[in-house]
Amino acid sequence: MGGPGRAGRARALVAAVMASLVLTGCASGTGSAPAPGGPVGGGPLAERLAAEATVDGAVGHLQALQAIADRNGGNRAVGTPGYDQSVEYVASTLSRAGFRVETPTIVVTSEDDEGEGTEGAVGARTTRTVIAQTTTGRTDEVVLSGAHLDSVPEGPGINDDGSGVAANLEIALRLGAAAPVTNAVRFVWFGAEEEGLVGSQQYVQGLSADQRRDVALMLNSDMIASPNAGYFVYDGDGSDPGSTEDAAAGSATIERLLVDRLASLGVPAQGTPFNGDSDYGPFVEAAIPSGGIFTGDAPSKTPEQAALWGGRAGVPFDVCYHRACDTTSNIDRVAYGRMLNALAFGIGSFATDLDGLPPRADRG
Ligand code: DTR
Numbered sequence: 478m479g480g481p482g483r484a485g486r487a488r489a490l491v492a493a494v495m496a497s498l499v500l501t502g503c504a505s506g507t508g509s510a511p512a513p514g515g516p517v518g519g520g521p522l523a524e525r526l527a528a529e530a531t532v533d534g535a536v537g538h539l540q541a542l543q544a545i546a547d548r549n550g551g552n553r554a555v556g557t558p559g560y561d562q563s564v565e566y567v568a569s570t571l572s573r574a575g576f577r578v579e580t581p582t583i584v585v586t587s588e589d590d591e592g593e594g595t596e597g598a599v600g601a602r603t604t605r606t607v608i609a610q611t612t613t614g615r616t617d618e619v620v621l622s623g624a625h626l627d628s629v630p631e632g633p634g635i636n637d638d639g640s641g642v643a644a645n646l647e648i649a650l651r652l653g654a655a656a657p658v659t660n661a662v663r664f665v666w667f668g669a670e671e672e673g674l675v676g677s678q679q680y681v682q683g684l685s686a687d688q689r690r691d692v693a694l695m696l697n698s699d700m701i702a703s704p705n706a707g708y709f710v711y712d713g714d715g716s717d718p719g720s721t722e723d724a725a726a727g728s729a730t731i732e733r734l735l736v737d738r739l740a741s742l743g744v745p746a747q748g749t750p751f752n753g754d755s756d757y758g759p760f761v762e763a764a765i766p767s768g769g770i771f772t773g774d775a776p777s778k779t780p781e782q783a784a785l786w787g788g789r790a791g792v793p794f795d796v797c798y799h800r801a802c803d804t805t806s807n808i809d810r811v812a813y814g815r816m817l818n819a820l821a822f823g824i825g826s827f828a829t830d831l832d833g834l835p836p837r838a839d840r841g
């Protein structure tokens with residue numbers, strides 16, 4: 478309807494892939510080479526969502542999270558009022574927009590607690606995860622997009638992971654609860670990632686085999702606005718060094734879609750391994766196709782990466798990682814806009830079409 482149609486879109490996407498081939502060629506062999514075959518992704522919903530989800534909208538949510546931390550001792554860590562108010566903020570914003578929101582309780586036994594006789598102890602800590610799903614679309618072909626809602630106790634957690642939280646919230650609001658999707662979109666804001674992926678582990682464990690098969694893919698966003706940003710896409714095709722786990726078939730499609738989208742924005746992405754460092758971990762373990770984006774944490778940007786992306790060589794991607802200075806000043810708005818765009822495009826694409834992902838019968 479009024480758009481370029483499938484053939485026109487295909488031509489535009491071929492041009493984007495050509496650009497991506499040229500650009501990833503500049504990454505001195507470390508870039509994520511697109512898999513062979515045609516381009517993936519796109520369509521009117523993907524384009525609309527990518528255009529309508531704005532950095533200003535997401536930054537508004539980051540300011541709200543910062544204000545929560547400011548009122549509560551400077552952090553939003555699990556077990557604190559700052560975390561509980563973060564849950565309320567995300568849940569009430571979604572409810573006002575017409576989403577039916579669930580906030581299931583999870584039990585937190587952190588790695589530190591183990592071996593100290595707290596197992597099953599009275600007073601075991603609990604917290605909450607926030608879940609909202611479109612009322613539309615197939616519920617046996619769910620596109621799940623996640624970010625973690627807790628900070629570390631040392632700081633307000635605005636890049637880590639307010640950036641992922643706010644991006645998903647902005648996208649959910651632009652998408653709408655009754656979005657014109659083929660596949661339902663489920664947003665999950667996990668609790669207690671910083672205590673060892675507790676929320677995502679309990680979430681995946683809590684799904685029956687059938688419910689697990691209903692999840693067509695998981696998209697993770699943890700730290701997507703780092704101040705000295707890199708542009709990383711999770712290694713869905715196993716082509717990058719360092720992955721400790723093989724991601725399920727279909728993860729290569731997710732990687733390629735995100736790499737291609739960033740390339741179309743003029744950004745050559747590099748791969749980053751699946752090694753259990755964030756909430757994708759339990760999904761990868763459960764053989765759910767997974768992917769996501771990342772702008773880097775404590776390691777320093779190399780001279781080659783600075784030549785590729787700009788920014789400062791020899792300086793951490795996020796110098797305020799897990800520190801009190803991870804505030805709203807610790808955000809690269811340009812990087813955030815690009816990652817927000819790629820995530821919105823990915824959600825919109827997969828909500829429309831799951832080409833390149835395993836059919837339900839082959840999952841799990
Ligand atoms: N999980 C993170 C930081 C982190 C470290 N490596 C990666 C790779 C991909 C995403 C995130 C991360 C934290 O919350 O501290």
Ligand code: ZN
Nearest residue numbers: 629637671799
């Ligand atoms: Zn962290």
Ligand code: ZN
Nearest residue numbers: 637638699700
């Ligand atoms: Zn994080």
